[in-house]
Structure formats: C-alpha cells, structure tokens
Amino acid sequence: MSHIVVEGLSVRYNGQPALDNVSLEIPDRQITAVIGPSGCGKTTFLRCLNRLIDTMDQVRVSGRVLIDGADIFAPRANVISLRRKMGLLSQKPQVLPMSIYDNVAYGPRLHGVRRRRDLDGIVQRCLKMSSLWEEVHHRLRAPATGLSVGQQQRLCLARGLAVEPEALLCDEPTASLDPLSAQSVERLFVELKSRYTIVLVTHILRQAKRLADYVVFLYMGELVEHGPAERVFNNPRDERTRKYLEGVIS
Amino acid sequence: MRLRCAEELLFRALMVLSTIAVLSGLLLIIAVITVKGAGALSLDMITRLPTGGYYLGKEGGLLNAIVGSLLLGLGATACAALLAIPVALYLQHDYAGRRRWANLVRMSLDLLWGIPSIVYGAFGFTIMLYLGLRASLLGGIIALTLVELPIMARAMEEVLRMVSVELREASYSVGATRWETMRAVVVRQALPGLLTAILLAFGRGIGDAASVLFTAGYTDHLPRSLLDPVASLPLAVFFQLGTPFPEVQQRAYAAAFLLLALVLLVSVCSRLLTRRLSRHAVK
Numbered sequence: 009m010s011h012i013v014v015e016g017l018s019v020r021y022n023g024q025p026a027l028d029n030v031s032l033e034i035p036d037r038q039i040t041a042v043i044g045p046s047g048c049g050k051t052t053f054l055r056c057l058n059r060l061i062d063t064m065d066q067v068r069v070s071g072r073v074l075i076d077g078a079d080i081f082a083p084r085a086n087v088i089s090l091r092r093k094m095g096l097l098s099q100k101p102q103v104l105p106m107s108i109y110d111n112v113a114y115g116p117r118l119h120g121v122r123r124r125r126d127l128d129g130i131v132q133r134c135l136k137m138s139s140l141w142e143e144v145h146h147r148l149r150a151p152a153t154g155l156s157v158g159q160q161q162r163l164c165l166a167r168g169l170a171v172e173p174e175a176l177l178c179d180e181p182t183a184s185l186d187p188l189s190a191q192s193v194e195r196l197f198v199e200l201k202s203r204y205t206i207v208l209v210t211h212i213l214r215q216a217k218r219l220a221d222y223v224v225f226l227y228m229g230e231l232v233e234h235g236p237a238e239r240v241f242n243n244p245r246d247e248r249t250r251k252y253l254e255g256v257i258s
Numbered sequence: 259m260r261l262r263c264a265e266e267l268l269f270r271a272l273m274v275l276s277t278i279a280v281l282s283g284l285l286l287i288i289a290v291i292t293v294k295g296a297g298a299l300s301l302d303m304i305t306r307l308p309t310g311g312y313y314l315g316k317e318g319g320l321l322n323a324i325v326g327s328l329l330l331g332l333g334a335t336a337c338a339a340l341l342a343i344p345v346a347l348y349l350q351h352d353y354a355g356r357r358r359w360a361n362l363v364r365m366s367l368d369l370l371w372g373i374p375s376i377v378y379g380a381f382g383f384t385i386m387l388y389l390g391l392r393a394s395l396l397g398g399i400i401a402l403t404l405v406e407l408p409i410m411a412r413a414m415e416e417v418l419r420m421v422s423v424e425l426r427e428a429s430y431s432v433g434a435t436r437w438e439t440m441r442a443v444v445v446r447q448a449l450p451g452l453l454t455a456i457l458l459a460f461g462r463g464i465g466d467a468a469s470v471l472f473t474a475g476y477t478d479h480l481p482r483s484l485l486d487p488v489a490s491l492p493l494a495v496f497f498q499l500g501t502p503f504p505e506v507q508q509r510a511y512a513a514a515f516l517l518l519a520l521v522l523l524v525s526v527c528s529r530l531l532t533r534r535l536s537r538h539a540v541k
C-alpha cells in the first residue's frame with residue numbers, strides 16, 4: 009500500500025464544489041505532477057494533504073485522506089505531526105522574519121532540538137541538500153530577506169527538510185523564479201525523490217514532462233485521469249486530457 | 259483630455275494644500291508653546307519640586323509633575339500593553355477573528371475609543387470610592403489604562419493583520435502551533451507596528467488631563483508608593499493657566515513644552531529601537 013491514499017475527497021467553498029469525489033493513490037518516492045487548467049482545484053487538493061485547508065473560511069471537506077493508513081481528517085488526528093510529515097513549498101518563497109540559520113532551525117527547535125551542535129548539524133545538512141550551503145555558509149546570521157528570490161526558495165526547501173518530512177508538497181514552486189533558479193530547484197527535486205514522495209502542482213506542461221513519474225490531471229474539480237507519466241502523456245485515455253496536453257484547453 | 263489634466267492638477271493641489279495646513283498647524287502650536295514658555299524654562303523647572311508659593315510666581319520647579327506624568331504614562335502603557343497584546347492576537351483570523359463575536363469585540367473597542375476621558379476618570383473615581391481608595395498613582399494608572407486600551411488594542415490588531423497569510427502558513431507547514439506562529443513569526447514581523455501602537459497609546463495617555471483629575475489627584479511631592487497621590491504635567495498646565503498671574507501662565511506653556519519634549523523623546527527612542535529590532539522583517 010502506498011502511503012498517501014485519497015478516497016472520495018470532496019471540497020466545497022461556500023457550497024461551491026472545488027474538488028469532487030477524488031480518489032487515487034500517490035506513489036511513494038516518486039514525483040507526482042498535478043496538472044490542469046487554472047482554477048481546477050490543484051491548490052485545493054494540495055492543501056488537503058497537510059490540512060492547511062482547515063485555516064480557510066467556509067470550507068467543507070468530505071472523504072478521507074489516509075497517510076500511513078490513518079485518516080488525517082479523523083477527529084483525533086494530530087495536525088502538528090501531519091504537517092511535520094508533509095513539507096510545503098509555496099509559489100512565492102516565504103522566508104520567516106529571522107536569520108538564515110534560524111529559518112532552517114525554526115522547525116527542529118519547535119520539535120525539541122535544543123543542543124547547539126545538533127542544530128548546527130541539521131542546518132548544515134539541510135542547506136547542503138538544497139544546495140545553498142556554498143552560497144550562504146559564511147553569512148548564516150544574516151537576515152534571510154537579503155537572499156535572492158531563487159535562494160529564498162531553496163532556503164524554504166531547506167526549512168521544510170529540516171523537520172524530516174516524508175513527503176514534499178510543492179505548489180508551482182518555480183512560478184516566481186528566474187529560469188536558472190527554476191532549473192536548480194528542478195534538479196533538486198530529481199535528487200530528492202529517492203528519499204521523499206513529491207507532489208508537484210504545476211501548470212508548466214514541459215516541467216511536468218521533464219520531472220513527473222506519475223501524473224494527475226484535474227479538470228473543474230474532477231479527477232479526469234491519473235497514471236504513470238509515460239502513459240498519460242503519450243496515450244491519454246480521456247478526451248479532455250488529450251485536449252489539455254495539446255493546448256486546446258488551458 | 260484637457261479636463262482630465264485640470265482635474266489631476268486640482269486634486270493634487272488640494273492634497274498639497276491640506277498637507278501644508280496640517281504641518282503648519284503643528285509648527286504653529288510648537289512655536290506658540292515655545293515662544294510663550296521659553297521665558298519660564300529653566301534648569302530649576304526640571305530639577306526642583308515646587309516651593310510654597312510656586313503657583314503665585316515664587317521659585318521652584320515641576321519635577322513632581324514630570325516624574326508623576328512619566329510614572330502614570332509608563333505604568334498605564336505597560337498595563338494596557340499587557341491586556342491589548344492578547345486581545346489583538348485573539349482577534350486574528352488564526353484564533354477567533356472569523357467568528358461573529360470577534361466583530362462585537364472590535365465594535366466595543368471602537369466605542370470605548372470614543373468615550374471622553376473624563377468619563378473614564380469619573381468611572382475610576384467611583385470604583386475607587388467603592389474600594390475605599392484615595393486619589394493615587396494606582397488610581398491614575400487604572401483610569402489611564404482604560405483610556406489607552408482601546409487605541410492600543412485596535413491599532414495592534416490592524417498591524418498584526420498586515421502579516422500575510424502565506425507567511426503564517428509557512429510556519430504552520432513545519433508543524434508550528436498557532437501560539438508558536440504568533441510568537442515567532444507574526445509578532446516578530448509586526449514588531450515595528452506594534453511599537454507604534456504602544457507609542458500612540460502612550461502619547462494619548464501621558465497627555466490626558468481629565469482622567470487623572472480625580473483619580474491621581476495633584477500634589478507637590480513625589481509619590482513614595484502606589485497609593486500616594488501624584489502630580490501630572492497636563493494638570494500642571496491646567497492649574498497654572500487658570501491663575502491670574504502672567505508669570506505663572508508662562509510656566510504653564512513651559513510645562514506644555516516639557517510634555518511635548520517628553521513625548522518626542524520617547525518617540526525617537528522607540529524608533530531607534532524598532533530599527534534595530536526589525537532587522538529581519540520580511541518586506
């Protein structure tokens with residue numbers, strides 16, 4: 009059994025359906041690209057997986073999301089440990105108002121890592137994983153806002169990695185980056201997928217083709233098609249998928 | 259097209275004129291206070307207590323009112339901040355901000371803001387009578403806290419709300435609780451604004467005469483405990499302006515000048531402090 013399983017997930021905003029009865033399994037340790045035209049529910053889907061959807065107004069979620077077999081929407085579910093398991097990378101890098109070091113150490117500190125040496129180790133390891141170490145190791149105490157946007161996004165990645173997640177949820181993570189930074193983030197995903205399950209929302213088809221092992225196509229809140237990238241891209245079963253891939257609908 | 263250009267010009271002129279009017283009003287007030295009070299300003303004034311005949315024009319100073327105002331202002335601002343910060347945080351969307359009764363709280367704060375401070379003074383006085391307290395530093399601080407609280411809480415709430423949802427979510431997404439997010443991210447990001455809110459309330463509090471009239475009283479001595487009555491600069495202005503002697507009236511302007519200088523000093527200090535503290539803030 010794969011570790012993220014979605015069963016009959018529906019979301020309504022103010023009664024308006026945004027996701028309608030979505031069921032699928034997300035394969036472990038692969039990159040799953042969620043694609044579809046604007047407003048089809050990609051962000052909504054992603055926000056269900058770490059229950060950030062809870063923080064929004066007037067939403068109703070029904071259905072189940074099982075992570076390691078446990079329903080994350082169950083009344084007793086622990087949101088803190090869920091969010092820790094599911095790292096998030098948003099469209100615009102959101103660095104915290106503190107130093108580079110503290111940004112990475114933020115999560116581990118919350119979860120009880122206190123010893124200076126342990127924190128130093130985590131910070132160094134995560135900055136290396138997000139290939140930022142070389143650029144910032146001499147100025148770890150500087151404000152994180154001093155970094156370029158591309159560096160900030162990699163810092164956000166390091167911050168997410170520092171709490172040892174099992175999956176990374178990425179919502180158009182390269183949308184606000186320049187091409188070179190975008191490329192380096194993409195390269196990181198390829199390196200990281202051996203250890204993490206990555207769910208990547210993107211509206212760049214070419215990016216999905218470059219990176220995805222598995223593809224999920226949403227259209228107007230409906231799960232139209234999902235399957236291995238090779239198959240979906242070369243051989244879409246649904247008319248709407250084919251049209252979207254051909255650029256007829258967008 | 260000509261019409262649109264004329265319109266642009268007209269409204270810009272209006273804006274510039276209004277701004278100039280505001281600025282010159284301020285300058286005029288400062289000028290009048292300085293010119294009228296300058297003659298009476300002296301080192302004695304800020305270092306000595308009033309002697310027997312001070313209010314008839316004899317020598318002495320206003321140290322009692324300066325110290326009193328500082329104690330009242332700082333005390334009330336500290337108390338108000340202790341209450342306003344939790345209220346402002348609770349009114350955030352992360353907590354109760356979305357619920358209907360949060361709006362009720364906001365509305366009551368706005369109402370409290372509008373209540374004249376003499377009413378707070380009278381209210382405080384009633385409570386003190388009931389508790390058997392005399393006019394005292396404590397009474398003054400309580401009344402001033404009531405005056406400052408709505409301003410501070412409302413200003414803080416607005417400032418905290420400016421911190422973006424995405425930034426909060428970045429904190430939640432590594433497994434932070436709401437309180438941790440507030441403490442480490444929201445408050446830190448909003449720190450300059452929070453300090454401005456505190457300053458705004460301090461300025462209002464230290465300059466308020468009506469609320470301390472009954473509750474803090476007036477005395478020529480420095481207070482030795484929270485239960486002693488205490489003098490204040492606004493009341494020093496009030497009493498001295500009310501005398502028939504020109505030299506004493508001049509001292510009233512000097513006292514007003516001191517009050518102004520005090521607010522300015524605190525304001526500048528906290529600006530400097532904010533600049534240091536907001537080094538990391540996300541722009």
Ligand SMILES: Nc1ncnc2c1ncn2[C@@H]1O[C@H](COP(=O)(O)OP(=O)(O)OP(=O)(O)O)[C@@H](O)[C@H]1O
Pocket residue numbers: 021022025026044045046047048049050051052053064065211
């Ligand atoms: N907070 C909200 N309140 C009401 N409706 C919302 C809210 N957020 C999203 N929606 C609606 O839900 C639907 C799905 O939105 P969602 O943000 O998930 O789309 P998306 O696929 O991420 O789009 P995009 O590619 O533009 O980011 C849209 O029709 C949108 O208008």
Ligand SMILES: [Mg+2]
Pocket residue numbers: 050051052179
């Ligand atoms: Mg989206």
